[in-house]
Amino acid sequence: xxxxxxxxxxxxxxxxxxxxxxxxxxxxxxxxxxxxxxxxxxxxxxxxxxxxxxxxxxxxxxxxxxxxxxxxxxxxxxxxxxxxxxxxxxxxxxxxxxxxxxxxxxxxxxxxxxxx
Amino acid sequence: xxxxxxxxxxxxxxxxxxxxxxxxxxxxxxxxxxxxxxxxxxxxxxxxxxxxxxxxxxxxxxxxxxxxxxxxxxxxxxxxxxxxxxxxxxxxxxxxxxxxxxxxxxxxxx
Numbered sequence: 001x002x003x004x005x006x007x008x009x010x011x012x013x014x015x016x017x018x019x020x021x022x023x024x025x026x027x028x029x030x031x032x033x034x035x036x037x038x039x040x041x042x043x044x045x046x047x048x049x050x051x052x053x054x055x056x057x058x059x060x061x062x063x064x065x066x067x068x069x070x071x072x073x074x075x076x077x078x079x080x081x082x083x084x085x086x087x088x089x090x091x092x093x094x095x096x097x098x099x100x101x102x103x104x105x106x107x108x109x110x111x112x113x114x115x116x
Numbered sequence: 117x118x119x120x121x122x123x124x125x126x127x128x129x130x131x132x133x134x135x136x137x138x139x140x141x142x143x144x145x146x147x148x149x150x151x152x153x154x155x156x157x158x159x160x161x162x163x164x165x166x167x168x169x170x171x172x173x174x175x176x177x178x179x180x181x182x183x184x185x186x187x188x189x190x191x192x193x194x195x196x197x198x199x200x201x202x203x204x205x206x207x208x209x210x211x212x213x214x215x216x217x218x219x220x221x222x223x224x225x226x
Binding site for chain 1: 207
């Protein structure tokens, strides 16, 4: 089964440190999404890419978050400097647009980030 | 994209059908109804989607009313592993991504 993979699965860091999360989308998918989930806010879209180009990153705090796709097999989400309020589970998802069921997204297992 | 309204929680006895409702009274003609679920500590999982007609796959059935203002996701024989948060999302087929609401927390009880 093709799956979205994310690394690391868990990350504990101290405030002020840089955090990099990685995602490998499903081969052949052209759209990649980054979501953040907290108890208070639920599942929020941070940014998404199509064919490696950023389409929308309005959900990200621009001063500290950055998202990139160095190539079609890797998406990264970086936080620098990290803050305790960034503690959350970060999900990556991929999909194929256009295609049948264009909003059919496949989610990775998430990166659980704790910033102390 | 049209907003959806779902009950915050529901219970279902194991082995019985779970019927999860969703209201989307402002749905537009080109908007699909998508259902996802999220089992604890996992990423959301696609279940099914539809436009006008009822749909069925190996996981569930989706019943959309004729006026398209509401829909029901049916898990025909719920198991304990179906305990999850179920999200109903209405979205066009264009470039806009899915927006997740709070969903319905389904508890399947033995």
